[in-house]
Amino acid sequence: MAIEPRGRVQIDPNECKGCGLCIDACPPRCLVFEAELSPYGVHPARYVGSGCTGCGICFYVCPEPGAITVYRVSPPPKVISATEAGRAATL
Amino acid sequence: MAEYEVVHSKSPVFYPVYERKADLQHQTHYCPGCGHGVVHKLIAETIADLDLQDRTIFVSPVGCSVFAYYYFDVGNVQAAHGRASAVATALKRACPESIVIAYQGDGDLAAIGTAEIVHAANRGEPITVFFINNAIYGMTGGQMAPTTLVGQTTTTTPWGRRPENEGFPLRVCELLATLEAPVYIERVALSDNKNIMKARKAIRKALELQRDGAGFSLVEILSPCPTIWKMTPTEARDWVAEHMIRNFPLGVFRDRKVKMPESSRPPRRTVAEVLGLADAPAEAETPATRSADAREWKIKIAGFGGQGVLLLGQILAEMGMREGKEVSWLPSYGPEMRSGSAHCHVCLSSKRIGSPLIEHPNVLVAMNEISLRKFAPSVVPGGMILYNRRTVPADVEIPNVRVFAIPASELADQLGAAKVGNIVMLGALLELTGALSSATAETVLQGTVKNSDLLALDLQALHAGRDYVRQLPLEAR
Numbered sequence: 181m182a183i184e185p186r187g188r189v190q191i192d193p194n195e196c197k198g199c200g201l202c203i204d205a206c207p208p209r210c211l212v213f214e215a216e217l218s219p220y221g222v223h224p225a226r227y228v229g230s231g232c233t234g235c236g237i238c239f240y241v242c243p244e245p246g247a248i249t250v251y252r253v254s255p256p257p258k259v260i261s262a263t264e265a266g267r268a269a270t271l
Numbered sequence: 272m273a274e275y276e277v278v279h280s281k282s283p284v285f286y287p288v289y290e291r292k293a294d295l296q297h298q299t300h301y302c303p304g305c306g307h308g309v310v311h312k313l314i315a316e317t318i319a320d321l322d323l324q325d326r327t328i329f330v331s332p333v334g335c336s337v338f339a340y341y342y343f344d345v346g347n348v349q350a351a352h353g354r355a356s357a358v359a360t361a362l363k364r365a366c367p368e369s370i371v372i373a374y375q376g377d378g379d380l381a382a383i384g385t386a387e388i389v390h391a392a393n394r395g396e397p398i399t400v401f402f403i404n405n406a407i408y409g410m411t412g413g414q415m416a417p418t419t420l421v422g423q424t425t426t427t428t429p430w431g432r433r434p435e436n437e438g439f440p441l442r443v444c445e446l447l448a449t450l451e452a453p454v455y456i457e458r459v460a461l462s463d464n465k466n467i468m469k470a471r472k473a474i475r476k477a478l479e480l481q482r483d484g485a486g487f488s489l490v491e492i493l494s495p496c497p498t499i500w501k502m503t504p505t506e507a508r509d510w511v512a513e514h515m516i517r518n519f520p521l522g523v524f525r526d527r528k529v530k531m532p533e534s535s536r537p538p539r540r541t542v543a544e545v546l547g548l549a550d551a552p553a554e555a556e557t558p559a560t561r562s563a564d565a566r567e568w569k570i571k572i573a574g575f576g577g578q579g580v581l582l583l584g585q586i587l588a589e590m591g592m593r594e595g596k597e598v599s600w601l602p603s604y605g606p607e608m609r610s611g612s613a614h615c616h617v618c619l620s621s622k623r624i625g626s627p628l629i630e631h632p633n634v635l636v637a638m639n640e641i642s643l644r645k646f647a648p649s650v651v652p653g654g655m656i657l658y659n660r661r662t663v664p665a666d667v668e669i670p671n672v673r674v675f676a677i678p679a680s681e682l683a684d685q686l687g688a689a690k691v692g693n694i695v696m697l698g699a700l701l702e703l704t705g706a707l708s709s710a711t712a713e714t715v716l717q718g719t720v721k722n723s724d725l726l727a728l729d730l731q732a733l734h735a736g737r738d739y740v741r742q743l744p745l746e747a748r
Contacts (some may be wrong), residue, residue, distance in 0.1 A: 243308025
């Protein structure tokens, strides 16, 4: 089984203007230009799906306020509340 | 399956949807790779982290970032070109609890706004200025800016900037760091990840200092402009590193506590106290002279400079003040002191006055024919015109407006000085409108005119105007 990446990045293809700064800045080089043009006529950035460390550099070099959202693996919760425990049990 | 949590996402300090062109409300108007967006994000993040959103006022400039108010969900003011730090000064002084940010580009701050930024910094205004330097005029299409590098080609320096003709790039941080008052000045750059994080730290520090009431802070951010520089976004970012930083060295130019020296403060006194009216018996405040007139007067007084047009307006305004009215006086005059045209607007009201500007007066005092012809059509129906001649030109006819020919200058001349024609007009105006009492006029004249001979003449003129109206046939009034 593959190791779960530490992070995950989500790029909104409608907000991305395809400047490529995030692709150039990404340390693990896990962002690429989308082959297809977006409705706005640019090749938006796309996460290849693995390798993200959740470092957030792509977020800070990106000029668009909401184009990039970065996720990171949550640290294991120390105390689980009753509702969360209940929800986890049903999943 | 691992659980993920959001660590970086759109700041709540940005509006969820931008109120701009219909199809583009989800993205900014900035070009791909523009530095503005990055700085916007850093500022927004800091505002959110420091919990300042509810009390931040963002002053946007003229330039590409003119539309910053589309994006920041804070208080917004858009200033005239170069004046952001002056506007920020006013906002901070009026609302000292607010966090006031002036956001300016190099064309705005370092060219047309040089005076404003130097003086705001020199006064130590406790505002924060974010100065975006991309070495060019971006919005207008790439003309040379004061910060353009030597040899850099622009549309106005097609063979490169030559210092012998255009001077050297202006280093704003270094310049301002020679002043006493600023507490924090730093230059950062958007050249790479590391420097962007330094910029983030500097922006945070500047806003923390303002939050703590420290004083004037400025962060200069060297920023790429790929479109105008005709580069790809990554090339532009590298150009910042290779060329801009070499000419504009990064670093902290000022970081110190500034203690303003103790100086004697002017006493806090009311206007009445300063004018010496507080000790005098409050005759103007007695019910006898308090105006019972509830009408709203919008009076426009127009004539040549030197006819006492502005003074007449001031006297009316002061009379209104003494009778407990809300008043405003707004002068307007050409560059000539004499024989140019001058006019002023006076509002007298029992309610608060929204605007001192009068487009449609209900009283027009026209001291010459030009003014009569120019402003008569703007008088509201039911209003009146006082014209400084024995007869009104036959072709001037304003329906539903009463026109009175009051030969004020002529009457004043008969008294010995044509210059008191404005006071003759005052006497006539008071008699015709009943807006204010002539006793108040005498009180104001006694306070204004120090020369006793001239005062006597003014009082004669006041009565002459009143008497002229009284002798008019009743049906003409």
